[in-house]
Amino acid sequence: MAAIAASSTTPRPPADLISSSYDDDDNSTTTSDSDTSVSPSQTRGRSSAVESSILSTYLSASGEALSSASLSNLIPFLSSASGRGGPHSSCLICLSRIRLTDPVWSCTSSCFSLFHLPCIQSWSRQPLHSSNSSIPSSSTWSCPKCRFAYPRSLVPRSYRCFCGKLEDPPLDPWLLPHSCGEICDRPLGVPHPDNTCGHNCLLLCHPGPCPPCPQLVLGARCFCGSHKEARRCAHKHFSCGRSCNKPLTCGMHRCQETCHQGECPPCKVKGNYTCECGKVREERVCSERKFRCENPCDGVHACSKHKCEMGCHAGPCGDCPRQGKRTCPCGKQEHKELGCDVESPTCGATCGKFLRCGRHKCPERCHRGPCVETCRIMVVKFCRCGGSKKEVPCYQDLTCERKCQRLRDCGRHACRRRCCDGSCPSCPEICDKRLKCNNHKCPSPCHRGACSPCPLTVSISCLCGETHFEVPCGTEKNQKPPKCSKKCPISRLCRHKLQSRTHKCHYGACPPCRLVCGEEFSCGHSCKERCHGPIPPPNPEFTLKPKKKKMGRVVEATPGSTCPPCKEIVLVSCFGQHLGQERPMVCVSKRQFSCENLCGNPLPCGNHYCTKSCHVLETQMRSTYAEPCEECTLRCQKGRPTWCSHSCPLPCHVGNCPPCKALVKRSCHCGSMKHVFECLYYNTLTDEEQLRVRTCSGPCHRKLPNCPHLCSEICHPGQCPTIDLCTKKVTVRCSCNTLKKELICQDVLKTYKILGRDPKDVSKSHFRVGLLPCGANCKKEVQKDESELHLRKTHESKEPGAELVNVPKRRRRRERGKETRQASKFEAIKTISMRCLWVMLMILVFIMCAYWCYKGIFWLSDWMNEVDEQRLRKMSPRLNQ
16 A cells, blocks of 8 residues: 555656657657657656566565566566567557557456457457357357457456556556556466465556565475475475375375375385285285286185186185076076076077167077177168168168268368268368468468467567567567667778777668778888778668579678878888998888998808998899809808817808717727717716716626636626636646646635735736645656756757757748848749738728728627617616516
């Protein structure tokens, strides 16, 4: 009632405001008699204020926002009724726009669509889809959109507001059109209007459905009844999310489903249950624990003569069905004292049972079993249409060949069915009449009266398609495209597409660019003229039905004009670009010149400069007058790293020098072999890697300092580890060399140390001699050897020919030279030439041997590198582990 009082005390606006706020066709403003106009923004502001006043009572009671989901179905109806357009702003019968002053009728069933009052009255008076022209008072008429059936007594007779309280509601700019301004007060339904919750709508008189009931219910219980809380009336039936826990129909278990609405599902607890006869035991759900097996019953009836034929059952089999009062097969004669094992005799009379036709009785005598299925008694029958009659068997239907000429319920097509009995079926044809929208045909079955409105809607959008609204089909002809706030999707073709101000989505051509061209010339200056670049092709004009494009006709962009020549004054340098030699020239006609100074241009080597006079450089322009700079003939003088002592083999060049490929000789650790490495490879290795690659992988071959033997270890750096641990066998003798004995070398060294003598001071010929003490026989052996030696010397002195036998080779040659005779001159020349030839042959052999040794060293070094790499590959997984 507070809302009613507030609306009644609101002052009335002036007449010009009324005329300007309710325009009948579009949102454009209109002027009154006093030439006063109101902008569309003011009209939209008043419309939103009216909507807020209608929903204020509901929002205060429910505590929700205006954009809540419960009001989403109501807002489009308020927008359509207030004249701002929408899906409900046109009448679906006449396809005309509903003006704010037109009397209307609103469907109150489900669609809540608005129709012109005369249109809905004419619609309700149209004949129904039947062949009978008489319309009884109890017949119904349906809504054109939702097809909800209204009784004939509810045909609208007068123009009423949305809630139905006020007849002919006046137009008030502070109220919603077609509204009385009072509280709606229609009963709210949960969830259907027929099922009311006891509360009424709190909104002001409004179109569309009433929102959910906002009243607060304190004692609302969930579906299972275990939870109780305060909720809105529209949502008082809810699920608590817990287990239902209601007792099931089986009486043994409880429902384990989540709290739900309605009855609980059947019990699904599995168990082993037996059938009614107790023969079969199966695993079944509790709701199907009572079942019957397919085994026959083995019991006997009380007569003890016949077996039970009931199948699986519980309890006793019962009395025999053949005991008691019995009759003959036709039922006319009774037999009271017949045994159950004796068949009842026939009575001999006519059977008299009705046949399947239901009109004649069986003419045969009393018999067992069923009577004949078909009645063959001849009767006179009329066909279904009544046009002919004929005597036929009772079971046979009579049909004629006459085609029915009655019109079906559509009133357009004949029945054309053979021998029709008058109940012609509905017309199976499609109506296919042109609807009032002039765009589609009626898809309904053929019917009487006017066709229903076109159920389709047409979407009217801007050029980009982001902004659009839908209107009923047929009302799109008077619509204008919506104003889109998005940016125009067509980008400019000139160079200012990122700098120019963006404009909104539109139809037709884009506005021209008004910025300065700014196009850069090849000289580096920019164009000062107004933008004259290409113009994009215009957008198509707004039309509901776009015309078909002609083949080969494509709208192209307008090409732009070229920029004028550059007229800037620039300073032009000489050919050699020397400082202080520039001259001012016009940019279009500028040309270079020679200043007669030295060129000074850096040579390709990057280290020296050209000493020619100023000339045209090849790097500046491609001209026939271009002259290359002089070539640098010096050698490269760039420094190498400190570890490389070689110079660069290339002439003066640009950039860094190539890696040093010179060969470096390094002997192995034992000195028996020399390795050849590349300078870059060897000097970039670490100290450990250098020691590793220098090993020859063979025996050390270095003489041990304390004994005459060689080191037995693999080639290694540093001092040999086996100085005092030599394991070679040595023959030790006494001072007179008579006694001898084999010992290990390291034991000999220990003996020298025990004797106080340094093994290094012992000569190689006296090593191992004198370590054994002389025995008793040593003097005899020495005297015997001395006598033999004396006899040998005396014998040699007597035989001079044999004197040269044990003489050294050099001495024998010397003696032989003295005895040679003088050779002739020819023999001397021959001897000299033979010697020279021999020397040349030896030199050639030496060169070949050196070459193959050089190759062998490289091959050996490569082979050793591969062996080292294989060892590293084998060791790398072990190190990772």
